Amino acid sequence: MLSSPLTLDDSLATFAARFGASRELAIRGRRVIPGGYSRQSFNFGPHAIFAAGGEGAYVTTVDGHRLLDLNNNFTVNVLGHSDAGVQAATRAALEDGVSFGNPVMLEVDLADLLVDRIASIDKVQFSCSASESGMTAVRIARAFTGKDRIAKFEGGYHGFTDPLQISWHPHDEPASGPDHEPASIPDSAGVPLSNAENVLVLTQNDYAGTERLLRAHAGELACVILELESASGGLVTLERSFVEMLRSVTEELGILLIFDETVTLRAGFHGMQASYGVAPDLTVMGKIIGGGFPLGAVGGSAEVMNVLDSGAVSVSGTHHGHKVALAAGLATMRALTPSAFDRLNAMAGCVMSELNEWAASQGSRFAVYGAGMSHLAYGVMREPGLAIRTHRDYWRHLDADATQTCSIELANRGFFPVARGDFSLSLAMTDDDIASFIETTRAIVADMKI
Ligand SMILES: Cc1ncc(COP(=O)(O)O)c(C=O)c1O
Structure with a gap:
């Protein structure tokens, strides 16, 4: 664990070092495409991470990294890549x-x-x-x-x-x-x-x-x-x-x-x-x-x-x-048979309960929320235990900078969620993938001291 809390600036510095090829492509793209790419939701912190390919549960990036894909094209890839x-x-x-x-x-x-x-x-x-x-x-x-x-x-x-x-x-x-x-x-x-x-x-x-x-x-x-x-x-x-x-x-x-x-x-x-x-x-x-x-x-x-x-x-x-x-x-x-949906929902339930029980035991402001299906979100609340029942709760209760730090840091450590903190699971994921996501998220929350 780090001695001083991990900040957004720390995470962005690591991101800049890890995703330089993506940054270069974004700069090149900006010459010919407003913003550098046609889909504004591609933005991930300072710029998009450009994909080179995808296989199973993983996306590979032009920077040479293999990330567990928790974005799955904003929930599209329910079977993973290249099924x-x-x-x-x-x-x-x-x-x-x-x-x-x-x-x-x-x-x-x-x-x-x-x-x-x-x-x-x-x-x-x-x-x-x-x-x-x-x-x-x-x-x-x-x-x-x-x-x-x-x-x-x-x-x-x-x-x-x-x-x-x-x-x-x-x-x-x-x-x-x-x-x-x-x-x-x-x-x-x-x-x-x-x-x-x-x-x-x-x-x-x-x-x-x-x-x-x-x-x-x-x-x-x-x-x-x-x-x-x-x-x-x-x-x-x-x-x-x-x-x-x-x-x-x-x-x-x-x-x-x-x-x-x-x-x-x-x-x-x-x-x-x-x-x-x-x-x-x-x-x-x-x-x-x-x-x-x-x-x-x-x-x-x-x-x-x-x-x-x-x-x-x-x-x-x-x-x-x-x-x-x-x-x-x-x-x-x-x-997507009934048992395929059962597997997706079981993985979601595991992520949610393991992370929330751990966060509660630590008195942490971190939480995983959602209805419990295979599209979920993590967030850092302004205070431990705050719940989100309306859209206004979302903007009032969520610490957006800290949540963004989690997202950038996940990318730095081998995972690719949606920048705003939601993530989806795919049937290509294994129990080991889910376990490593849970373990890495705990390590990030511990490093951020939230
Ligand atoms: C709930 C919902 N409805 C509609 C849309 C629009 O879908 P599309 O981007 O395929 O036009 C989205 C996209 O994210 C969505 O999440």
Whole structure:
């Protein structure tokens, strides 16, 4: 253990020495790409870590390091990298033409699989990303209800499209409004204020405030869209009774309920919604359903989805339902058997209990949190024992600098999480991988003296 606490500056100095080739590429990239790479979420502290390849549970970097991949392309790689079954299916799909102005059978096959697994889904429509499918879901809801405004939760992320990139990370108080009636704030310059006016923003797990706002605005609201666990807004888990309340109130008021299961689909064979026993009208999907290729989908009851059949609602994209993505997605979803989900959730439970019990025994501010599925987060709280029940708890309770130090330091010691502290597990991980992650995290927390 170090004699003085490990600081963010110490970790950044080590990072600079270890990831010099990535830094050079980022500098080269900045000459021709704003920011150096096309995806801003690639940022990891001072710059992205450039990948050279991936095998099983590990990503190799251009700097010559082999890191246990806890990022897994932001939860996509549920089987790990270069899975043999997915590779074989992808190679087969590359034979005999990849791009057609015709549908292919794989589209029907994957739709069938999703309909079979997810009780609330009778019909599915594919796109290239969950951002697009989230936008489609909103369009369907507007067309179905004849109403224009939508409701979403503060801290919820549903892709980067104009209708939905609202109040995802509104960390400024008092601009973000009162706790029980959050302001609607565009998350990006360029998102029109008029879009924010079209969005009613709600607070997670706020029973009275949410019901009051929904009743007050029922005549204008087409839908409520939510994540059962907010993937990039602090892993806030919605309580079961809160989601049950939302289901009954939206049903009574003629508002569609949309679950964004882009990330939470990795929680179980029937989606996370099955563990709540609540059926939404529409479900947005992405990430794992494309097996590492770009694929999004929206599914729902036949009654609602059939607005796409009428021709009144127009949705179209050149690459929607792309053959190779469908093949990779189908192979991935078929590999995700009930016992595969059990293994993922058991690994998550082990990480969570081992680290939390140890942290509590040390009186540490460090915690692992989330619903307990294979996408989790670690964080350093401002005080030991603080819990996160709303997005505001996340920004008020979390020591962001210390949490970032953990992330940078994990990269320095052979692991690659998401910079903000969330991480996901893959079936390619072994018990030894999980044990070494737990041991290294404990060593970092001890060195930071938190
Ligand atoms: C819950 C959720 N919905 C939607 C999206 C958007 O997905 P995509 O980046 O595939 O457009 C994301 C992406 O991280 C997400 O986490």
